[in-house]
Amino acid sequence: MTEMKTTGQQLGRRSWAEPWKIKMVEPLFMSTPEQRRAAMHEAGYNTFLLKSEDVYIDLLTDSGTSAMSDRQWAGMMLGDEAYAGSRNFYHLEAAVQQYYGYRYIVPTHQGRGAENLISQAAITRGQFVPGNMYFTTTRLHQELAGGIFVDVIIDEAHDPASLHPFKGNVDIGKVQSLIEREGAGNIAYISLAGTVNMAGGQPVSMANVRELRALCGQHGIRIYLDATRMVENAFFIQEREPGYADHSIAEIVKEFCGYTDGAWMSAKKDNLVNIGGWLAVNHEDVFERARNMVVVYEGLHTYGGMAGRDMEALAIGIEESMQDQHVRSRIGQVRYLGTLLEQWGIPMVKPVGGHAIFLDARAFYPHLAQSVFPGQTLAAELYLDSGVRSMERGVVSAGRDPETGDHRYPKLELTRLTIPRRVYTQSHMDVVAESVKAVYDRREETRGLRMVYEPQYLRFFQARFEPIE
Ligand SMILES: *Cc1c(COP(=O)(O)O)cnc(C)c1O
Numbered sequence: 285m286t287e288m289k290t291t292g293q294q295l296g297r298r299s300w301a302e303p304w305k306i307k308m309v310e311p312l313f314m315s316t317p318e319q320r321r322a323a324m325h326e327a328g329y330n331t332f333l334l335k336s337e338d339v340y341i342d343l344l345t346d347s348g349t350s351a352m353s354d355r356q357w358a359g360m361m362l363g364d365e366a367y368a369g370s371r372n373f374y375h376l377e378a379a380v381q382q383y384y385g386y387r388y389i390v391p392t393h394q395g396r397g398a399e400n401l402i403s404q405a406a407i408t409r410g411q412f413v414p415g416n417m418y419f420t421t422t423r424l425h426q427e428l429a430g431g432i433f434v435d436v437i438i439d440e441a442h443d444p445a446s447l448h449p450f451k452g453n454v455d456i457g458k459v460q461s462l463i464e465r466e467g468a469g470n471i472a473y474i475s476l477a478g479t480v481n482m483a484g485g486q487p488v489s490m491a492n493v494r495e496l497r498a499l500c501g502q503h504g505i506r507i508y509l510d511a512t513r514m515v516e517n518a519f520f521i522q523e524r525e526p527g528y529a530d531h532s533i534a535e536i537v538k539e540f541c542g543y544t545d546g547a548w549m550s551a552k553k554d555n556l557v558n559i560g561g562w563l564a565v566n567h568e569d570v571f572e573r574a575r576n577m578v579v580v581y582e583g584l585h586t587y588g589g590m591a592g593r594d595m596e597a598l599a600i601g602i603e604e605s606m607q608d609q610h611v612r613s614r615i616g617q618v619r620y621l622g623t624l625l626e627q628w629g630i631p632m633v634k635p636v637g638g639h640a641i642f643l644d645a646r647a648f649y650p651h652l653a654q655s656v657f658p659g660q661t662l663a664a665e666l667y668l669d670s671g672v673r674s675m676e677r678g679v680v681s682a683g684r685d686p687e688t689g690d691h692r693y694p695k696l697e698l699t700r701l702t703i704p705r706r707v708y709t710q711s712h713m714d715v716v717a718e719s720v721k722a723v724y725d726r727r728e729e730t731r732g733l734r735m736v737y738e739p740q741y742l743r744f745f746q747a748r749f750e751p752i753e
């Protein structure tokens with residue numbers, strides 16, 4: 285507890301608390317070490333195979349795990365479940381237009397539904413799609429539409445130790461040479477993400493998107509934004525970029541989106557709902573194509589796979605997600621956990637990003653070869669210690685090389701602690717930090733894991749392991 289106070293002072297400000305109070309509680313299961321050992325054994329030392337009921341603090345993902353507000357729950361009772369023209373759709377449309385500033389909106393069941401629509405609507409087979417690092421579902425949809433993904437993020441993004449303030453930035457030179465080499469006509473659009481999930485939740489600066497807009501404007505290339513965590517990106521601009529300290533989050537999001545031609549959204553993240561998504565664009569040609577396709581893949585263009593009540597909760601969630609004090613406390617909580625771990629010298633990706641702490645498992649267990657799965661081992665050890673659930677982002681997630689059949693050994697061997705929005709308190713963060721510390725203190729006794737079952741696709745979800753004795 286003394287640490288808590290020290291932390292506030294060291295950051296040079298008064299301590300803060302969550303800007304909400306708790307009206308309804310969901311009891312958590314407080315397991316014993318024996319119960320956790322049995323559960324982990326049963327789950328094959330893979331946190332994806334644990335039952336949620338056996339987990340104490342669940343930091344597997346921030347996707348669809350947010351707590352809704354009383355206003356959102358009240359909105360759920362106002363669902364207009366008409367097949368066509370639900371009033372909740374018009375609320376959603378107005379909220380996206382007001383806060384993100386785009387003209388045309390197509391609702392979808394979640395982010396990947398919108399990715400499918402924009403990829404099919406805006407990519408011609410064989411065209412290049414430059415992006416600031418890939419995201420799993422985004423790239424897959426671009427490839428399914430015949431696009432060729434090209435990574436144009438700055439080199440610093442690939443270095444866990446680089447303290448660049450905007451590690452999500454596009455390397456304008458890389459885009460320029462792609463245009464020179466392939467011709468603007470062979471580029472479908474720029475796929476810009478803010479923040480960049482796979483780089484550790486790292487932001488893009490306003491100066492960078494402005495420069496990108498200028499370049500693309502000269503060549504008639506459109507920019508589409510993955511707006512999944514754009515609100516969190518806006519926080520970093522407000523905090524780090526000269527001239528933005530007195531702009532609100534809402535103003536920053538609106539200005540940033542103004543440099544782009546449209547966006548897709550996984551509303552399960554920033555927008556504070558458990559399910560939902562949308563696509564929004566400014567050009568009628570792309571809108572027409574997307575609206576035509578949505579009835580094939582998602583549902584009618586005024587519900588897109590969501591119930592009326594879900595669209596109402598989403599419209600309210602958009603508004604709440606833009607409130608400065610919400611964003612400050614959301615990222616403040618991630619950073620609070622990061623600061624505690626940093627004080628204890630726990631190795632992690634820096635600077636701490638918007639939605640998660642990425643522990644550097646290779647530096648955590650320097651005595652373990654990557655072939656005994658340090659990231660997976662750390663996730664298992666954390667669960668055994670305290671019931672905290674995290675996930676591996678390393679050699680297990682990277683899979684095998686289809687040519688040689690060997691493991692792919694990625695540079696980054698990480699264990700991700702992802703913080704859901706408005707769900708846990710600072711006390712939960714203390715418990716998590718102390719558990720990481722306890723696992724770190726006995727790191728030398730840890731031997732790693734052996735894989736005993738390996739599925740063919742996306743093996744990290746279902747692979748099974750045994751501890752090496
Ligand atoms: C989660 C996510 C998506 C995909 O959205 P779903 O709602 O899971 O389909 C796309 N982009 C980013 C950056 C994401 O984090």
